[in-house]
Amino acid sequence: MIRRYVKVASIWLLILFVLINFPLKGEAEEALVISRWLVNSEIEEDGDLKVIEDITFRFNDKFNGVFREIILTGTDGVEGLKVAEMLRGEEIFYTPVDTANNGDSNVFMTILEGKGINIKIFSPSEDEEKTFRLYYTVKNVANRYNDTGELYYKFLGEENATPIDFFGVNIKLPQARNDKVHIFGHGPSNGFIQFQEDDLIRLEVEKLPKNSSIEARILFPTDFIPNSTNIIARDAYDDIMEEELSYIKEVEEKQIRDEVNRNLFNNLSTLVAALGMAFIIFTFYRLRRNIDIHDYLADRFSPDDCTPAVAAYLNNSMLNSSSIMATIFDLARKGYISIEEKGEYKRNIKNFQLTRHEKSTDSLLEHEKYFIHWLFDEVGDGYSVSTKEIENYGKKNSMNFSKSYRKWYKKVKEDAIKMGYYDDRGKKPGVILIIFSALAFMLFIISMVFEAYYGIILIFIFFFSLIYGISLLIRKSDYGYIQYKKWQYFKKDIKRVKDTLNIKDLSLSLDTSLIYALALGIGFNSLKKFKTLIPESNMPGHWIYWYYYAGPRGQNSFEKSLNRSFSTVTPSSGAGGGFSGGGGAGGGGAGGF
Numbered sequence: 001m002i003r004r005y006v007k008v009a010s011i012w013l014l015i016l017f018v019l020i021n022f023p024l025k026g027e028a029e030e031a032l033v034i035s036r037w038l039v040n041s042e043i044e045e046d047g048d049l050k051v052i053e054d055i056t057f058r059f060n061d062k063f064n065g066v067f068r069e070i071i072l073t074g075t076d077g078v079e080g081l082k083v084a085e086m087l088r089g090e091e092i093f094y095t096p097v098d099t100a101n102n103g104d105s106n107v108f109m110t111i112l113e114g115k116g117i118n119i120k121i122f123s124p125s126e127d128e129e130k131t132f133r134l135y136y137t138v139k140n141v142a143n144r145y146n147d148t149g150e151l152y153y154k155f156l157g158e159e160n161a162t163p164i165d166f167f168g169v170n171i172k173l174p175q176a177r178n179d180k181v182h183i184f185g186h187g188p189s190n191g192f193i194q195f196q197e198d199d200l201i202r203l204e205v206e207k208l209p210k211n212s213s214i215e216a217r218i219l220f221p222t223d224f225i226p227n228s229t230n231i232i233a234r235d236a237y238d239d240i241m242e243e244e245l246s247y248i249k250e251v252e253e254k255q256i257r258d259e260v261n262r263n264l265f266n267n268l269s270t271l272v273a274a275l276g277m278a279f280i281i282f283t284f285y286r287l288r289r290n291i292d293i294h295d296y297l298a299d300r301f302s303p304d305d306c307t308p309a310v311a312a313y314l315n316n317s318m319l320n321s322s323s324i325m326a327t328i329f330d331l332a333r334k335g336y337i338s339i340e341e342k343g344e345y346k347r348n349i350k351n352f353q354l355t356r357h358e359k360s361t362d363s364l365l366e367h368e369k370y371f372i373h374w375l376f377d378e379v380g381d382g383y384s385v386s387t388k389e390i391e392n393y394g395k396k397n398s399m400n401f402s403k404s405y406r407k408w409y410k411k412v413k414e415d416a417i418k419m420g421y422y423d424d425r426g427k428k429p430g431v432i433l434i435i436f437s438a439l440a441f442m443l444f445i446i447s448m449v450f451e452a453y454y455g456i457i458l459i460f461i462f463f464f465s466l467i468y469g470i471s472l473l474i475r476k477s478d479y480g481y482i483q484y485k486k487w488q489y490f491k492k493d494i495k496r497v498k499d500t501l502n503i504k505d506l507s508l509s510l511d512t513s514l515i516y517a518l519a520l521g522i523g524f525n526s527l528k529k530f531k532t533l534i535p536e537s538n539m540p541g542h543w544i545y546w547y548y549y550a551g552p553r554g555q556n557s558f559e560k561s562l563n564r565s566f567s568t569v570t571p572s573s574g575a576g577g578g579f580s581g582g583g584g585a586g587g588g589g590a591g592g593f
Contacts, residue, residue, distance in 0.1 A: 031061040034164040035129065039155055042172040043218075047142035047228030049153060053134040054086065062126040064102040068134060071116040071157055076140035076230075083108045083121055086131040094121060144228040145236040148180070154215035156187075156208075164208040171201040171216060174224045184217040184244045189251070217244065258450065265443070265452035272443055276436055276461040280468060283429045289478055302507045303486035306419060307365055308519035309412045314421055315487050315520055317474050319409055321563050321570045326519035327371055328354065328562075332543035333511060335359060336372065339546045339558070345388040349564060350557045352546070353386045367411035374404045390565035398568055405569040421480030426472030433469030437462045491520050498529050510534065511544060524548075524556045 036056040041049055057066055070078060084091040085106075097107045104122040111118045121132055143150040155169050173181070176198040183201050185193030191205030193216065203216055219240060303311075308326035312319055331337045338355045345351040356376045361369045375385050378400075379393045394401040416422065440462040447455025476484055490507065494517045497505050506513050511534070514527055528548070536542040546558045 030163055031059075032063065032066075032162055033058045033060070034162050035166070036131075037156075037164055037167045039169040040172075041155075041170065043142060043151055043174055043225065044137075045174050045225055045227045047140050047144065047149075047225045047230050049138040049141045049151065051134070051136055051138060054131055055134070056129060056131040057125070058129050059125040059127060062124075064124055065105075065120060065122040066130075066132065067121065068119045068132075069113070069116060069157075069159055070119070070136070070138075071154070071159070072138075073115050074141065074152075075138050078117060078136045078138055080135060080137045081110060081119065082135040083119065084133045084135075085123065086133055091133060094123075140228070140230045142225050142228055142230060143236075144222055144225055144231045145234060147222070147235045148237040148240070149220045149222050149225050149228070150236070150240065151216065151218040151220075154213055155203075156212065156214040158211050158213045160212065161210050163210055164212075165206065167205050167208050167214060169203040169214070169216065170196070171203070171218065173199045173201070173218075173220060175199060175220075178221065180219070180221045182219040182241070182244075184247070185215070186217065186247070187214040188212055189255075261450040262452045265447040265450050266454040269443060269447050269452060269455040269458050272440060273457045273461050276440060276465055279429075279436070280433070280464060283433070283468075283472070287423070287426055287429075287472070287475070289481065303483055303490055306483075307368060307415075308515055309367060310365070310416050310419065310421075311487055311516055312519040312521075313412050313416050314476070314480065314484055319412060319570070321559075321566050322521065323412075323519055324566055324570065325559060325562050326515050327368070329515045329518070329543055329547060331368065331372070333515065336361070336364075338541075339543055340540070341546075341549075342386060342388075348560075350561050351386050351388045352558060352561055353384055354380075355384045356380075356382070365415045367408055367415050370408055370411050374408055378404055387561040387565040391567075394565065394568040402569050405566075416480075420477055421483060423475045423477040423480070426475035430469045430472030430475070433465045433472065437465035437469060440465060487516075487520060490516065491522060494522055495526065498526060501529060501533060503530075503533060514544075514547065524559065 034055060035058045036054070038054045040052045044050055053068075055066075055068070072078065081096075083094040083096075085094065086092075092106070094106050094108045097109055100107050100109055100120070100122050102122075103124060105124055107122050109120045109122075111120065119134070123130060123132075138153070141151065141153055143152070151171070156164075156167060177195065183193055183195070185191055185203050188205055188208065190207070191203070191214065193201065193203045196202040201216070201218065203214070205214060208214075217240075219237065306314075308330050309319060309323050312323045312326070328337065328339070332339055336357055336359055338357065340353050340355070342351045342353045354375065356372065361372065364372075375390070376382055379385050379390055417424075440458045444455050444458040444462065447453070447458065490513075493505060493507075494513060497503060503510050503513075508516065510530060514530060517527060518524075531537045531548050534544055536544045537548045539545055547556075549557050
């Protein structure tokens, strides 16, 4: 049960870590970024669009060159294409070729692809910035209706897969503006379009993510393009104005909805955060310890008798192979089993046999009784079992073996509860807080989507609710907390006494202390010095002999064998306005190859 809660907590904390390190507004460094894309365009009297583009690429990796894709839908194609690289203000023109290979430089290819052309510019680059200038004319892109002229052109299409820091467009009109000239921009909400001069329109947007489009729609008198052959014999001015006003109204309505949602989730986040904090504070004061722990720790060297497994669970809320090994040594110390070596069954792996003694188990705790039953009745022949047999049984009957381990684990927990180590009062508020943390996290995500930044406080509420909720599920009683602290002092004393070997400072007998030290995570290497104080450590018939039994490399042979036997079930020990929507001619993007 505890493992499940820990796993859930770990998943939530991993999500939190991702959010903290990859914020909603931030991005990891891209291999290729367009830092600046400037477009100077001019509407010709024949309806063509003359274009000069300066595109500055920032290369954060190795590339053979870049490309510029131009969509030709709604146009009569492109002519007069020239490509140059800008070096200290000078134009270095590239040569057009029919074929080129990666690694070539100062050449470009024009490839017909789908609805447009792909201009591949060969210029090997790595960890540097380069600016390329493109000259071209988009043919017959302006429309000439009976009552209005129209340029409806997409300067950047959804096809673009490269993020852009800044994108700017100048559109020069054939004549100065009058009351028949109207301008509209379509794209992200942070963009704008406005008149820079009477015959010059400026369109700008910053921080363009991938797959964003930018387009302009300009209405002007028909005499601006007197030589256009792209004539559409119908009136369109009123329909276009109505369409654009509907786009603007749609954007305004969305902005109103967003503002309503932003206010709603700001208020909701504040309310939920206040309720969460109130419940946490109420629970904390309701369950706070009403005793002076220090008074009870005066006799700090005397933890009450339990078992190695219970002590390990009380201190770590989990068990491992050291817990099993300490349990075996403790049962041997109490006279319920004996240990002997039966040679090697694999290279450098000793085979140890555990033999069961005829002795009443009435005085044992339930998890100790079940442990004997598990090893000798389920795995062994009722009388003995070897580490080799345990390993083979675990591999052949992994599901049953794991089930038996979990049952033993559960009985250890139940015995710890029966002994009064845990406080059941924390379970209900603990579950409530864990559920609340999940709701707070979901509300945080929704709030960020609606840019309701008061929701940021919910991530802290989520963190505190989840951690505090889990701690309440495994909350120790006052008695359990006192015993926990005493076992912590016991560990410190073991580490201190191993240097002085003054065993009078230990509250438990030396042999018992060694077993509990093992269960509490103190390794054999830290306990070797005590061997000189135990004459029985040189007697193969005594369990303490196997406690210190080492292989040729100094590793404890019994530990190595036991870790292998239980490896399938336990961890081993160790360590102008805004933009609106639309859909005009043109499009395309740029990137690297």
